[in-house]
Amino acid sequence: MRIGVIGGGQLARMMALAASPLGIRVHALDPAVDACAGEVAPLEVAAFDDLIALHRFADLCNAITFDFENVSAPALNELAAVRPVRPNPLSLATAQDRGAEKALFARIETAVAPFAIIDQPQQIAAAAVSVAFPAILKTRRFGYDGKGQINVADASLLEDAYTRLGNAPCVLETRVHFQRELSLVAVRALDGEIRCYPLVENVHVNGILSLTLAPAEVTPLLAAAAERCARRVAEALDYVGVLAIEFFDVDGQLVANEMAPRVHNSGHWSIEGAVTSQFENHIRAVAGLPLGDTAAHGVSCMLNWIGDLPDRNRALTVPGLHWHDYGKSARAGRKVGHATITAPDRSTLLRRLHQAAEVLDRQAQIAPAIARLL
Amino acid sequence: MRIGVIGGGQLARMMALAASPLGIRVHALDPAVDACAGEVAPLEVAAFDDLIALHRFADLCNAITFDFENVSAPALNELAAVRPVRPNPLSLATAQDRGAEKALFARIETAVAPFAIIDQPQQIAAAAVSVAFPAILKTRRFGYDGKGQINVADASLLEDAYTRLGNAPCVLETRVHFQRELSLVAVRALDGEIRCYPLVENVHVNGILSLTLAPAEVTPLLAAAAERCARRVAEALDYVGVLAIEFFDVDGQLVANEMAPRVHNSGHWSIEGAVTSQFENHIRAVAGLPLGDTAAHGVSCMLNWIGDLPDRNRALTVPGLHWHDYGKSARAGRKVGHATITAPDRSTLLRRLHQAAEVLDRQAQIAPAIARLL
Numbered sequence: 001m002r003i004g005v006i007g008g009g010q011l012a013r014m015m016a017l018a019a020s021p022l023g024i025r026v027h028a029l030d031p032a033v034d035a036c037a038g039e040v041a042p043l044e045v046a047a048f049d050d051l052i053a054l055h056r057f058a059d060l061c062n063a064i065t066f067d068f069e070n071v072s073a074p075a076l077n078e079l080a081a082v083r084p085v086r087p088n089p090l091s092l093a094t095a096q097d098r099g100a101e102k103a104l105f106a107r108i109e110t111a112v113a114p115f116a117i118i119d120q121p122q123q124i125a126a127a128a129v130s131v132a133f134p135a136i137l138k139t140r141r142f143g144y145d146g147k148g149q150i151n152v153a154d155a156s157l158l159e160d161a162y163t164r165l166g167n168a169p170c171v172l173e174t175r176v177h178f179q180r181e182l183s184l185v186a187v188r189a190l191d192g193e194i195r196c197y198p199l200v201e202n203v204h205v206n207g208i209l210s211l212t213l214a215p216a217e218v219t220p221l222l223a224a225a226a227e228r229c230a231r232r233v234a235e236a237l238d239y240v241g242v243l244a245i246e247f248f249d250v251d252g253q254l255v256a257n258e259m260a261p262r263v264h265n266s267g268h269w270s271i272e273g274a275v276t277s278q279f280e281n282h283i284r285a286v287a288g289l290p291l292g293d294t295a296a297h298g299v300s301c302m303l304n305w306i307g308d309l310p311d312r313n314r315a316l317t318v319p320g321l322h323w324h325d326y327g328k329s330a331r332a333g334r335k336v337g338h339a340t341i342t343a344p345d346r347s348t349l350l351r352r353l354h355q356a357a358e359v360l361d362r363q364a365q366i367a368p369a370i371a372r373l374l
Numbered sequence: 375m376r377i378g379v380i381g382g383g384q385l386a387r388m389m390a391l392a393a394s395p396l397g398i399r400v401h402a403l404d405p406a407v408d409a410c411a412g413e414v415a416p417l418e419v420a421a422f423d424d425l426i427a428l429h430r431f432a433d434l435c436n437a438i439t440f441d442f443e444n445v446s447a448p449a450l451n452e453l454a455a456v457r458p459v460r461p462n463p464l465s466l467a468t469a470q471d472r473g474a475e476k477a478l479f480a481r482i483e484t485a486v487a488p489f490a491i492i493d494q495p496q497q498i499a500a501a502a503v504s505v506a507f508p509a510i511l512k513t514r515r516f517g518y519d520g521k522g523q524i525n526v527a528d529a530s531l532l533e534d535a536y537t538r539l540g541n542a543p544c545v546l547e548t549r550v551h552f553q554r555e556l557s558l559v560a561v562r563a564l565d566g567e568i569r570c571y572p573l574v575e576n577v578h579v580n581g582i583l584s585l586t587l588a589p590a591e592v593t594p595l596l597a598a599a600a601e602r603c604a605r606r607v608a609e610a611l612d613y614v615g616v617l618a619i620e621f622f623d624v625d626g627q628l629v630a631n632e633m634a635p636r637v638h639n640s641g642h643w644s645i646e647g648a649v650t651s652q653f654e655n656h657i658r659a660v661a662g663l664p665l666g667d668t669a670a671h672g673v674s675c676m677l678n679w680i681g682d683l684p685d686r687n688r689a690l691t692v693p694g695l696h697w698h699d700y701g702k703s704a705r706a707g708r709k710v711g712h713a714t715i716t717a718p719d720r721s722t723l724l725r726r727l728h729q730a731a732e733v734l735d736r737q738a739q740i741a742p743a744i745a746r747l748l
Contacts, residue, residue, distance in 0.1 A: 013394075017391055017394060017395070020387075020391060020413070020414055020701075021391070021696070021697055021698045021699060022686070022697055022699060023683075023686065023697070023699030023701065023711075025413070039394065039399070040394055040414060272649075275646075275693075275694055275716065276696075284690065289686075289687055289690050290687065290690045290691045292690070293693050293694055297671055297672070297718070298671070309397075312396070312397065312663075313663055313664065316658065316663050316664045316666070317664045319649075319667050320649055320667055322395070322650075323395055323396055323397070324395045325395060325396060325397030327394075327397065337397075342649065344671070
């Protein structure tokens with residue numbers, strides 16, 4: 001069996017590594033000839049909107065998935081006529097549009113930050129009245145890793161912010177005061193079975209995920225609320241594959257921030273920290289296979305390597321540290337790898353994080369993880 | 375960094391999958407154009423004794439290792455002049471020759487079955503006197519998976535057995551009455567550090583490994599004896615990489631059977647059952663990196679799929695079951711894949727083995743594992 005992944009980044013790469021033992025071959029399609037999945041999977045080099053190439057690619061494969069959300073939904077729709085596309089184009093289209101996404105959260109009775117849609121300049125005035133400030137203006141489409149959003153301190157700055165975002169359709173959201181950021185990775189099988197990984201805690205820096213602690217320390221009630229939300233989203237969309245939902249923890253209540261219709265950076269810890277990784281479970285779901293156990297064994301801290309890699313050889317001296325080099329060249333702001341430190345319990349993990357902070361030049365990055373475990 | 379693996383079978387394949395996250399690329403060399411490592415690593419198709427191809431291959435790589443022991447030791451010696459070969463050719467040569475292997479075990483004061491060398495027909499009579507029967511006659515070289523050996527019930531049958539083995543240099547061993555078969559996988563780093571995986575219990579059928587239970591239930595004394603043996607072997611050979619030693623448990627005493635100078639089938643459970651897999655640790659050692667933690671988390675049972683694969687989709691319904699398809703075509707006696715069932719404790723593992731026996735047509739294979747856990 002062959003699964004075609006539109007996109008050839010690190011997510012496709014990790015899918016390919018997880019698919020191989022299942023007897024499933026991942027093929028990737030990416031416009032970049034040096035897309036990093038190409039090192040472990042056959043790579044078709046083509047633009048994401050090159051319909052002829054996409055069809056040729058689909059012909060090679062038994063099912064199609066994608067590793068990022070800015071794939072063309074109409075193109076996926078076309079492919080869906082000839083091959084199963086999982087998750088389906090509706091799921092992608094919903095996640096691509098912050099307006100549709102918020103409407104979905106509202107429909108399934110999940111709390112979101114107060115918001116208003118600004119599709120046209122005429123809607124600015126009404127939005128400025130209906131949404132409390134400080135707020136964030138986000139483009140409805142093509143946002144990721146903090147891109148396509150601007151903080152707006154008060155109503156007088158809204159028009160300028162809208163112009164700076166290119167007059168694109170936007171969502172204006174009240175800035176939520178949260179204690180922490182949590183996310184849930186879930187997977188839904190072709191037969192409708194849903195499994196959830198434990199809720200995890202994330203730390204973002206400059207809008208980019210810096211670290212994940214798994215599992216998060218949460219009440220059973222909070223965990224149940226997050227799972228209920230994921231379950232309803234997945235069912236509403238007839239979703240197949242891995243799905244991630246980011247939440248804010250606001251005084252012990254969950255407020256949904258956004259969803260990602262794919263394997264997610266906050267699920268990377270599952271490669272070593274869970275019985276079945278998110279990548280294997282995504283491949284299992286897309287291939288129509290039964291899902292694997294999503295339970296964590298022990299506790300984990302995933303550290304993203306952004307811009308460049310720290311010293312690998314020093315890192316590997318840390319017990320329980322698992323290294324992930326994506327095979328990408330260094331570039332400011334680019335996710336070039338990650339490490340997951342696993343441990344049987346929180347006190348051991350704390351000790352290992354201290355060791356990591358000693359040997360790596362990433363003290364500032366590791367400090368918030370240490371603070372959370374103290 | 376590139377590591378060249380001579381041999382392109384499932385061991386090279388699993389090395390390649392383990393190397394990728396470390397930022398290390400495995401290249402494989404194999405005479406078979408469809409060698410299964412070729413699906414995940416660049417494959418150089420050449421005969422193992424094609425010195426020109428081997429040199430070209432070595433030029434591509436920073437270090438050389440191998441995935442089976444019937445590589446030509448003189449050829450490796452030549453490559454060792456231009457690239458680090460790990461483990462070194464002496465280690466390979468020792469493991470290739472049951473005579474040299476037994477001499478090494480004797481030198482490091484590890485018990486072996488009483489034996490005699492028969493390099494020439496003239497030595498048969500003396501061997502028949504010095505070794506108690508029933509015995510096993512084994513060729514000194516090129517044996518694996520029960521090949522190249524014949525049971526010899528009494529002295530009168532020895533000459534015939536020797537003829538049937540082609541008058542090749544042989545070792546005649548007294549047949550050991552053992553309670554169980556154990557093995558130890560160890561890894562030695564370039565700086566001399568040695569780490570051992572827990573001792574495991576193996577069940578062979580027709581000379582081929584059928585299943586491994588990890589860890590074995592053994593006394594600390596037995597575990598220490600096995601580790602001492604592995605440590606001494608590795609130090610005596612200035613070994614670098616993963617090394618496996620098979621033992622018989624004879625009334626609570628270890629008798630060494632043989633060593634394998636490579637990652638070993640009885641270590642496959644470590645992919646999911648240990649903090650760091652044998653494949654990653656072998657790559658780390660060959661690359662000169664620090665070793666990873668060899669501790670097990672929970673308990674595991676590895677089941678070899680020999681000849682053909684059972685039904686994957688049914689297998690994946692078993693909780694904690696991890697599937698490994700090597701991408702090889704079915705053929706009698708061929709190792710085409712394995713599955714490792716992991717569990718937090720022995721009673722859960724027992725339950726999962728019962729489930730596996732229910733859904734797969736491998737009851738006879740699974741029964742000995744169940745019997746050992748009862």
